[in-house]
Amino acid sequence: MSAPTAVQVRTAAVVGTGVIGAAWVAGFLASGLDVVATDPAEGAEARLRSYLESSWDVVSELTGSAEADRGELRFVASAGEAARAADFVQENGPERLEAKRALLAEIDAAARPGVIIASSTSGIEPSALQAACAVDPGRVLVGHPFNPAHIIPLVEVVPGAATSPETAQVALAFYRRVGKKPILVRSEIPGHVTNRLQAALWREAYSLVDRGVVSVADIDTAISHGPGLRWAIVGPLTAQHLSGGAGGLRHLLEHLGPPTQKWMDDLGAPQLTHELADKLVAGMDEQLAGVDQAGLAADRDRLLVDIMRLKHTSRNLP
Ligand SMILES: NC(=O)c1ccc[n+]([C@@H]2O[C@H](COP(=O)([O-])OP(=O)(O)OC[C@H]3O[C@@H](n4cnc5c(N)ncnc54)[C@H](O)[C@@H]3O)[C@@H](O)[C@H]2O)c1
Missing domain, CATH: 1.10.1040.10 (N-(1-d-carboxylethyl)-l-norvaline Dehydrogenase; domain 2)
Incomplete structure (x- = not known):
C-alpha cells in the first residue's frame, strides 16, 4: 500500500491525551478527521470526552466547522492499536527520552507502511527518537505545537537525520490542512526554534x-x-x-x-x-x-x- 498523502489522511491517531494530546484531538475532530486515541491513565477517556465538549465552541469557531462536520472519536487500549488504524500518528506521551523511544517503537511496529509518525516533544531531537524505530525511521519527525494547542496555530516540523524529505513535506501539508501554521526547522537543535x-x-x-x-x-x-x-x-x-x-x-x-x-x-x-x-x-x-x-x-x-x-x-x- 502506498503512503497516504496529506489530503488522504482520514483517520489520525493521538497517542497520549494529556494537555497537548487532548488539544490535538479537538483540532483534528473539528477538521473533520476521525480520531483513534489512547492513554493508559485511569479515567483518561472520560477526561478527554469532557474536554472535547468544553473546547468545541472555540475549535469549531476557529475551523468554521458545524457539528455535522465533526469527526468520530474512538478510544482504544494501546498505542499499537491506535497506530494500526491511522493514516497519521501524533505522539504526546511524557517528555522522557526512554518513555518516548519505547512508545515510538511500538507505534512504528504497528503503523501501516508510509504512515507518518510525529512527536509533539518540546525539546527532544528527532534523531534520538527515530533511532528507536526499526521499521521505518524515515517517516518519523517532530511536530511541535504550542499551548493552548487547540488555539495556537504554530507547529514546528523538525526532521531528523533519517527523515525522508517527502515525510517533512507531507507533514507540513497535513498540518496546513487541519488549520495549523507549520514552519520547517531545517536542522535539529535543542528546544527547536x-x-x-x-x-x-x-x-x-x-x-x-x-x-x-x-x-x-x-x-x-x-x-x-x-x-x-x-x-x-x-x-x-x-x-x-x-x-x-x-x-x-x-x-x-x-x-x-x-x-x-x-x-x-x-x-x-x-x-x-x-x-x-x-x-x-x-x-x-x-x-x-x-x-x-x-x-x-x-x-x-x-x-x-x-x-x-x-x-x-x-x-x-x-
Ligand atoms: N504542555 C505544554 O505546554 C507542551 C507544549 C508543546 C509540546 N508539549 C509536549 O507534548 C507532550 C505531552 O505533554 P503534555 O503537556 O500533554 O503532558 P501530560 O502529562 O499532560 O500528558 C502526557 C500523557 O501521556 C500519557 N501516557 C503515559 N504513558 C503513555 C503511553 N504508554 N501511551 C500513551 N500515553 C501515555 C499520560 O497518561 C498523560 O496523559 C510532551 O512531549 C511535551 O513535551 C507540551
Whole structure:
C-alpha cells in the first residue's frame, strides 16, 4: 500500500491525551478527521470526552466547522492499536527520552507502511527518537505545537537525520490542512526554534528582575502592552521593517543597528538558581494577588480566538 498523502489522511491517531494530546484531538475532530486515541491513565477517556465538549465552541469557531462536520472519536487500549488504524500518528506521551523511544517503537511496529509518525516533544531531537524505530525511521519527525494547542496555530516540523524529505513535506501539508501554521526547522537543535526565541527573552527578563531594574509585573506590562501586541500581528522582524519607514529593514538596521549591537553585547546571562526562582515567583504572586487564575486563562483563550479571527480579515499580513 502506498503512503497516504496529506489530503488522504482520514483517520489520525493521538497517542497520549494529556494537555497537548487532548488539544490535538479537538483540532483534528473539528477538521473533520476521525480520531483513534489512547492513554493508559485511569479515567483518561472520560477526561478527554469532557474536554472535547468544553473546547468545541472555540475549535469549531476557529475551523468554521458545524457539528455535522465533526469527526468520530474512538478510544482504544494501546498505542499499537491506535497506530494500526491511522493514516497519521501524533505522539504526546511524557517528555522522557526512554518513555518516548519505547512508545515510538511500538507505534512504528504497528503503523501501516508510509504512515507518518510525529512527536509533539518540546525539546527532544528527532534523531534520538527515530533511532528507536526499526521499521521505518524515515517517516518519523517532530511536530511541535504550542499551548493552548487547540488555539495556537504554530507547529514546528523538525526532521531528523533519517527523515525522508517527502515525510517533512507531507507533514507540513497535513498540518496546513487541519488549520495549523507549520514552519520547517531545517536542522535539529535543542528546544527547536521557538522555545529558543522565548528563552532569549526570558533570559534577559530574568536578568533584569535579578538586577532589580524592573519588577516581574513591569516585564509583563512591557511586553504585553508593548511589542507583544505588534508581534502577535507581524512578528519581530517585520515589526522592525515597518519601524524603518519607507527605508524598511535596511534603513532600520543602518540607523539603529549600532546601538542594538551594544544592547546585545550587554545582555545578561543569569543562572536560574533557587534564589532567582524565588524572586521570580514572589514577583508573580505579587502581580497576580487576588486574580482568578482560571478566569485569566479563560480570558487568554477567548482573546486569542478574537485576535486570530481578526487576523483572518487582513489582506496584507504575511
Ligand atoms: N504542555 C505544554 O505546554 C507542551 C507544549 C508543546 C509540546 N508539549 C509536549 O507534548 C507532550 C505531552 O505533554 P503534555 O503537556 O500533554 O503532558 P501530560 O502529562 O499532560 O500528558 C502526557 C500523557 O501521556 C500519557 N501516557 C503515559 N504513558 C503513555 C503511553 N504508554 N501511551 C500513551 N500515553 C501515555 C499520560 O497518561 C498523560 O496523559 C510532551 O512531549 C511535551 O513535551 C507540551
